[in-house]
Amino acid sequence: MFGGRRQSLTALLEEAAPPRNLPLLSADEKHRLQLEKYHRDPVKAAAAVRLNERLRSPNTPSQQRFDDFEDDSGKLKRSRGGPAYQLLQLRILRSWRRILSILGVAGTFVLILQILAAPVDPITDWNQWPQEPRTEPSTRVNRKLSQKLRARDGATSLGDHKSTYGILDVNPDSSVHPIRLLVEEGQKQWDEKVAKQSKTLKEAVDEYKRRYRQNPPKGFDKWWSYVVEHNVPLPDEYDQIYRDLAPFYSVSPGKLNKRLEEASKSLRTFTLKIAGGRVTTQHAYDSKKVESGEQRPQHQVDLIEPIAHHLPDMTIVISVSDTPQSLLSWQHRSELVNRDKQEGFIDDDVDPDAVNGLPWACPISSSLFNAARRSKISQRSGLAHVDKKSFVWDLREYMNICNHPELMEQHGLLIGKNPPMGSPIPVISLSKTALHADILGIPTEQWVEPGPVPVWEDRKNDKVLWRGSNTAMHYDTTVAFGDSQRLRLVNLTNHGAPDSLVTLSPGPNRKSLKETASTVSRSALNEEQMDITFTGRPLQCDKTDGTCEKIARDYPFSNKRITHDEALQFKYVIDVDGNAWSARFNRLLTSGSLIMKATIMPEWYSDRIQPWVHFVPLKMDFTDLYDVVAFFRPSESNPNAEDKMASKIASAGREWASTHWRKEDMTAYMFRLYLEWARLFAANRNSMDFVYSADME
Template sequence: MLSVRELRLIIVPLFAFVFSFLLYCREALIHGAKSATYIPLTVSTFHSVDKPPICVPVPAPVPAPLQEDPQELLDHVYRDDGILEVNPDGGHPIFELMDLARARWQVKLRRASKSLDEAVREYVRRYNRRPPKGFDAWWRYVEKHNVQLPDEYDQIWRDLEPFWGYDPVDLQRLQAEREDHKETFTLGKNDTSDISVLKISFGEEIQWDPKALLGGADSIMTLLKDVQHELPPFRAVISPHDSPTLFTDYEVKLAALDAASRGQYIDMSKIVPGERLGWLSGCAPSSPARKRTKSTTSSTQKTFIFDHQKLMDPCLHPELLENQGEFLIHENPGPQKLMLPQFAYCSTALHHDIQIPTLSGWIDDILPRSDDPAWEGKLDERVSWRGSNTGMWHAPYTRWKSSQRPRLVDFANQHNGTVKVLVPPSSHAYGKRIGEGIEIPRSKLNPAMMDIAFAGEPVGCHPETCPELLRIYEWRKRQGAKEMGNFKYIIDVDGNAWSSRFKRLITSNSLIFKATVYPEWFYDRIEPWVHYVPIQVDYSDLYDALIFFRGGLYGEGAHEDLGRQIAIEGRTWSRTFWRKEDITAYVYRLILEYARVMSLDRDSMSYDG
């Protein structure tokens, strides 16, 4: 069997040949992104006779390695939990991670369905059932608006598949009962009406502005306005809050999925929830979290992410339960006894809220464009972040110091001790061992590499804790778009829930590092190490990733060309794959799927073309 390194040496030249053959598409790149290392490839999933084929940007391979002092390199370790363990006797892993990511992305683009018939066949292959009724109209929308990757909606399947194991009579009863649950609203339509807010259940004790809480409803109705006449009747209960609320019992979900796989329904009266174990109730008994398996990674072992979605799963990475506000804020929570059909704006691997994206934080572009210089015009090579201390309630009785944002600010502003960092090789020297790394004093490293601080003043804090926050941290001015545009590198982290600033950040000409526990709606449609750089939520790989691209303290070993490439590809992806039309296509298909699984006659709600 070929090693990863041997496969890489075969794949990269092959892709280089294919890309060269397809250079004729360069002028058709729809947003005109230009780069010496950026090669667009015609992979339009479909086009009509009266429209030219669109070109989807495909990343160029990393330049062929220079064999400086060729050495026998050993393979890195790719773990089942999505982590790459660095072998000191291997090459720098980021070369490898970028190559493999490009290979995955190209495969995904090139296998995309190009016709309705192909899309139906691919749907049946993936999900073992016919598409929902209205799939042909959805396809016409996708085709008209050049929505790319029309098969990549597995997140919808993950969200809705357990409900196929419920009798729709039971589902409709659960949904009707949930409409009266406080802090929800119900969106829907009948056969002849437009989509509207059908019910509001906020309760008198809710302190927030109802109009603000209904902002998501307005956003969803805006997205579906032009296609609502194609949608079947439905009623959807939606939480107005940023974070998910429906904690899943693993045993209940397993029973539902098992029933769904057999085309049967669970008997709700016989469901026996598992043992109450706090957050661990959401994990399989064999998972690292439940087995309390200690990581085999030593404190000095260098690691990177190769599968970002696996890194978001606390069952695989139980340390997330100790360092993320989403999990720290709840002490020993109990799961829902049943899975409930309710929507939210985000979810986690331990929740079963059905994700429905909105336009929160969405922009088409950064304007004026002068606020976002080209890569070469961004003069600050530190990684930047400004933000509020959101993430959880800060009080004497909570573990807020362990949450993601205080940890980030602490991480970037420490001056004591040393940090071991990997020395990036000169040029593209695959053939050089990465080694164990070298120790650098934090007092030198952080001022040169980090510009990370809280902005404004403390929020979400107990009267006793607000003064403590003011005393502990430096609070700087908020960062405007023009100031942010000076930085080549920006990190994005979670707040109270998912980060609504990611769309704005990835639309820029900066390289974005991202650390998160929320698998958002677009993660089947984006490629880490091609469009952004995934970072572990303990930030243990941040120094090494940054230094690979920007170089050491004096810029030595920099691979800025590769950083620039990811920045450009991220921006182009944002303007090609995250348009309003792309969000509409997702929500449109989600509602078709939801209406079918809730229907008393699911067969009649399936596409028969």
């Protein structure tokens, strides 16, 4: 639209300044110059017209006409230089405008880069866990990994594969198998975590303050002495405790103590009392009618008796149930976690009828909340299409149900549930999900001391093993129980429809993944690779509506028990959640098999173990199972599988269980949790802070 416009006199003057000995401007040129300067202002335009009329008068000397001009009021003024000086002023003014414009653009660009590079605020950003408080990332090592680029929208990249919220989506045009990258990246992250741990009490205190922006609890030095004496590894990795307790600090100690007393009277809890270094237990339920009603209190006593003399007197209430109990709405949790300590305590009593349903534990911008509103959850299958395959990259992010609404239809703990949101209840639970506000403790059932096991090369069975009951939920005709995790696993690995599926080639090769992928019969793979079935008979099902009979008819059950020695001959073993967490994970890790674990339940050790280094994480829908097996398990049709890599992960898992999951490691966790607990319930919390001095070393 500007193509036919005549070039302005100002532009002409900027291209080249005339020498001082050039003739003066003509009256018309001066008229155009004035109009360019005043055309936007009516007052200035009127002055320009009057100036133009004077310039056209033949009686006005030319030098006077150029050097004199009128201001906005119409008064005649004398210029401070000749025409060359006027042109120089114009050029300087224009140059400054260009410089300022460039600086403005550069400043805007730098600001955008700073915003993109800024760390995500775990409080306000809904990509994080619902119960995630504000913590600081470590600065002791370079956290920027060469192949990992994080963005504020949850997107990342690993090689030429893309990831969102912990799931790595396969690029079918890539020639690099994603599992190779996942194993390499996992090892880098683990090595960095181990290298940055505190070596002295002062370092541990400084790291605590940096992460949590508060002093450690009183008795921290005693805890540190226990850690040093028993060689407890990763002394800085206790973020789970702070995540769990963060919402409670906004509630007054008086109110928390009242709720603690109420919780101790429940038929679903037991109470530990520590007084003078002695631990006693009590409960209101009938231990003969509650599963593990006697064992679980004793397990907790056994954990803390070695350090009870270091703990202040306190009362602790622990849930006897497998499953978590407490839920906070996202809005309420945000108010609690983001409270400034100077603002005082919050009146956090919540109307139990205010909101119901798990999506309310997520922000309204989250995938789960919006999926619930639309009543539609999209699911992707990677069984038959290369471009829809994906793997778990960041297990912690994958367990964030707010960002993975598909999990609501894949786990028995979530299917069909519509619980109310409430207020923080100071009860320690044996399990929780990312949505729940329970304080996580340590269950010890099925924990074992590592024993002798066959070496990898001597194991005789290369099928994938799983045995277990059909626990996961209560089964009846009112819920879609066929989608629960254990029924789905058994169904997938024992039936053949749809018959064909696509598996990625482990390579290495120069061709793309889609070019080297194989189409195989699922029935044939199940026969060749899988040894997965239920044991005993259907449990937790409604007999009156025919659900128990249907499960017995549709799913394989075996009465044949596999002995411990027989189980140790298997190279590949699956671990999957039951009603809550899987209690067998410790025992499986110590077996020396390659453990493939599917879970949505964080545990006390989750910050202290590395997926793809100590075990292989699986998606809860198991669409990645066949590709994982194809990558690690050699066969006549798959000679390039990574058997040595499988052996290395299996060995690392067994070593980790032997050095990071000892009784001393569990006691160290509970020791630190109970120090925090004592401060939380103290009438004067500041009096329960730990103050470091050099003579403590």
